[in-house]
Amino acid sequence: MALEKPPYTREQKIAALADQCVQCGLCLPTCPTYGLDGNEAESPRGRIAIAAALARGDTEPTESLRLHLDHCVGCLNCERVCPANVKYGELLVETRAMIGPTPQRPRALLAVLKQPTLLRLAARLGGAKGLGRWRRRLARRLPAESAWRVALEALPESRDIPRLLPSEGHDERPAVALFPGCVASVEDAAAEEATLALLHAAGYRAVRLPAFCCGAIDLHGGEMKAADALADRVRETWRAAGAEHLVTVTPGCLGTLRRALPGVDVADPINLLLARADRLRFQPLARRVALHLPCTQVNVARSDAALATLLRRVPELDVQVVPRAPYCCGAAGAHMLEFPERAARLREATLEQIATVAPQQLLSSNIGCRLHLAAGMDGEGRHWPHMHPLTLLAQQLEVSP
Missing domain, CATH: 3.40.50 (Rossmann fold)
Structure with missing residues (x-):
């Protein structure tokens, strides 16, 4: 469906994005979920066809159809090899927003994971109570498909909670704002401190932003209202930072931060450090x-x-x-x-x-x-x-x- 002007509705946008796919199949060998099942519906090409049918009203979002969309891990390997430059990631986000979040979404657990204050409190309580000794025993009492069981099994045995460095004062060095995120601000606090130290050594001035969720969890889960609210918070926080670059130690946040801040240099700190590696x-x-x-x-x-x-x-x-x-x-x-x-x-x-x-x-x-x-x-x-x-x-x- 060729459009002579920009789409006005989400459905039109999805259909236009889907029309860019030439159905060549070059994406199939790079898709991890297609590798698991060998099922066309579990491939980028198959999901694009499903999204187009949903957007045009040719089918309804049944549980089985939406499951194929929900199974996508969003790795974007398909985008790297696509000869037609299909914006698959954008298509997936818009389609999930159109059909809404899955009813099985573990909302209570995700709400906890998005709150750094709650995560820090849980980390301290877990350390004081010897969580590492009993978490696996507790996890085994939960059903195998329980999201809470997976979360307990993924918790580290121990963690280093470093003394976080203060933000640097004003000077003439290029200013870099570090976005801490939610889970990373607690479980990867050592990496964030390391990043500040490395940026300082490379000749940058590091500014630490408040810790909160970038919105990736909601954006990729079809919770657009919550994702948009967090994007607004990202923009407000960035404007107050007065920095030239925005970085995060978690690459998984980059796409969402770039979506919220078009035109801003949102980068992996690795690239900034390599540019000054001689220091x-x-x-x-x-x-x-x-x-x-x-x-x-x-x-x-x-x-x-x-x-x-x-x-x-x-x-x-x-x-x-x-x-x-x-x-x-x-x-x-x-x-x-x-x-x-x-x-x-x-x-x-x-x-x-x-x-x-x-x-x-x-x-x-x-x-x-x-x-x-x-x-x-x-x-x-x-x-x-x-x-x-x-x-x-x-x-x-x-x-x-």
């Missing part, structure tokens, strides 16, 4: 690390090559990039909570790939991916310590006296 010196580290590349780092941040380059500036560090097939580890934001069995199958394939490089440590920049992968590690030699790559870089940073 950074690292101490040697004789260690073999597996570098897991989250889908959003490859397809949204597009900083995978920059990250590998920066890590290889650490003398003696043996960086082994984990082979990407089957492309997605299965975490995918709330996907691992909503579809734990499917997420576990994707995770197992990723852990097998990690094992092929025989690492001493696992690095991954997405907190959801790291927690999901750690929950699947077993006693067969797959108990690798894991951290954010920026945390390792900050630990090895040579600080001038």
